Amino acid sequence: MIGTILMAGLLVLSAPAGGSAGRDGGTLDGFAITHVPAAAGPSVSDFESEWEDVTFATRVWERETPDGHQADLRVAVLRGDALTDLPSLREFLTEYDERETWDLKEFSKDGTPGLATETEAFWLDSPGVALTVRITENPLTGDDLMDVVQGISG
16 A cells, blocks of 8 residues: 555454444444444454545454454545545545556445445545445455445435
């Protein structure tokens, strides 16, 4: 990743069996995450970071694997003056993720246009505020991705 990501905080929680506010998603930087797929891992971590004058508040659901840990679901709220419209958000994420190309399809989030692949979706909530949702296929699916997206409200 280009640049330095500053970790401002880390909170690790394990959700009890049967669900809790963490399993429901809770609130992240002013946005309610009302749907977390049952297959998403039980450990929840919150991170704050910054890159190119854009701040990130990120929540990750992960699981232990024989090789360590796997992040199944990541929801991030991005805030920054550079995020003025969907094309500027796409350009920012292309640089942030060091992508050369990606196969994006349009979708609608409560009437707001967004872009998605099978494992990632992003949209601009308002100028300067954007959201991204990323999944790991197996255990999650593209349908799970869009269910999480549609379940976010702010």
